[in-house]
Amino acid sequence: MLVVQNLNVFHGPIEAVHGISFTVKEGSCVSLLGPNGAGKTSTISAITGVAKSTGRIMFADEDISTLPVEIRIRKGIAVSPEGRRVFANLSVKENLRLGGAYNTANVDRLIAEWFETFPILAERRDQMAGTLSGGEQQMLAIARALMSEPRILLLDEPSLGLAPKIVTQIFEMIKRLKEKRMTILLVEQNATLALRLSDHAYLLNNGLIVADGTAETFGSNDALMAELTGLA
C-alpha cells in the first residue's frame, strides 16, 4: 500500500531524515518508534507533502512524491497530526464536515456513526473544538481524519500529553480500526503500547532507521526493549 524508498526530509536547509526506506502493507499496522527529534513526524510530513523531501513515495503502486498535498490526501491518505490540530474556531460537527470535504455523499452517515462511537463528541457537537479536553480533541482529530474513508491512516503521536486512562481509550479505538483491516502508520513515543498493536515496527534515531522487525522480535530483544521503554 505504502512504499517509502530512500527518503530524505528537509526543514529548510536542515536534513531531518537521511535516506530511510520502509513499507506498510495493506491492512497492516506499522509503527515508527523513536525518541523526540528522531524524524518520525518529519517522515509523516514528507508522506503528506507538507515537508520537502527527496526519494520515492509509492502509494497504491503510484509515485506520489511530486504531487501537491491536497491531491495526495485525495488519493486516500488521511492524517491525524501531531498536536491534534483540530480547528479550534469551528464546532465539533463542522470539524467533521471538513474532514469529509471530498466525501460529501457519506458525510451525514459517517458523522452519525462517529457520534455513536464517541458519545461525548455527540454531546458537544455544537461546541467549539477549542473548548474540548485534550482527549476529546484527539478523538475528534482521528474521527476527522477518517471522515474521508481513507485507504491509509497516518496517526502521529495519538497519546501525546494525554492521561493514561484516555490513552487506553484511544488505543482501544485504534485496535478496533485495525480489526476492521484499516491500514495504519502509527508514530509513537510510547513503544510498549504501539508494539502491542503493530504487525511491524521501525526504530528511528537521528533520522535513520536503526532497527526493524515484527512486534515479537522487538519484544524478545531485551536490550532493544530496555532502550525503547527507556525512551517511552
Added chain:
Amino acid sequence: MEFVAQQIMNALSFGAEYALLALGLAIVFSIMGLVNFAHGEIIAVGGYTMVAMAALSLNNPLIVVGAAILAAAIGAVTLERVAFRPVRYADPTTGLLTAFGVSIVLQNLFLLLVSPRPIAVTSLYFLEWPIPFVGLRISSLQLFETITTIIVIVVMMLFLKRTVLGLAMRAAALDFEMVRLTGIKANRVFAAAFLISGLLAGIACVFIMARRGSVDPHLGFDPVLMAFVACVVGGFGSLPGAVIGGFLLGAIEVAMLVLLPQSLGGMTEAFVFGSIALLLIWRPDGILTPPREKGDKQ
C-alpha cells in the same frame, strides 16, 4: 427625535460602505495574512466599467451595476492569480510590497489608458431618488446601501456556516496547512477569498459612485483607507470585527459631523481619528481580537 433618526440613517449608510470594504480586506487578510493595498483599484475597476458601459450606450442601471460588480470580482480573482499566487507562501512583507506594486501599476494604467481627470457616470440615477419616510429625508442610496449590506452580511454568514468552502475559509484563518491536509484545494480557498473580496468591492463601488458621481484613478483610495481603519478598530483579520468596525466608524464620523461646532467643521477627520486613537489605547488589538492560537499543541 426625527433629527436623531435621520442621523442614525446617515450613520448606517456610511457604516455600511465601510463595512463592505472592511469585510473584503479582512477575508483576504484572515486567510493569507495579506493586507491588500490594491483593494482600492478593484473599486476603480468597477467605476471604469460603468464608464465603459455608458460608452457602449448601455444605460440600464441593472446592467451597469451588474457589470461593475462582475468586473470588480473578475479583477480581484485575476490579481490573485497573476500577482499574489506567486508570493503566497512568501514572507508577509513580500505580499505587502506586491500589493503596493499592484496598486501603483493599476493606478498608472488608469492614468495612461483612460484619463487622469474624473469622468462622470450618470446611470446610477435610481440611487438619487428621495424616499419620504415618516418625515425623514432618506435617499434611495441610503436605503439601498443599508439593506444591501445587511443582506450581504447575512449571506456571508450563511456561506461561512453552511458550506464546506465557507467552513474551510474559517478554518484556514487558523491553520491553513491542516485545511490542505483534509484534501481541500488551497487554490480554491484563495480564489474564493478574492472572489468574495472583489464582489464586496464591486457592491461598495456602486454606492461610492452614486455618492461621487464620477470616477478617477484614485477613486478607491479614501474609502479603502477608512476600511483599513475599520478593520483595525474591529480587530484585524476578524470578519465580525470588520463589520462592527465599519459601522462604528460610520457612527463616529456622523456623530462628529453633527456634534462639532461649525467653526471646527474642517477638523472632523482629526476628531474621528482622535477618538479611534483613544479607542485603541483602551483595546490595542481592536474590539474583536481574531483567534490566533492553533488547536491544542503541546
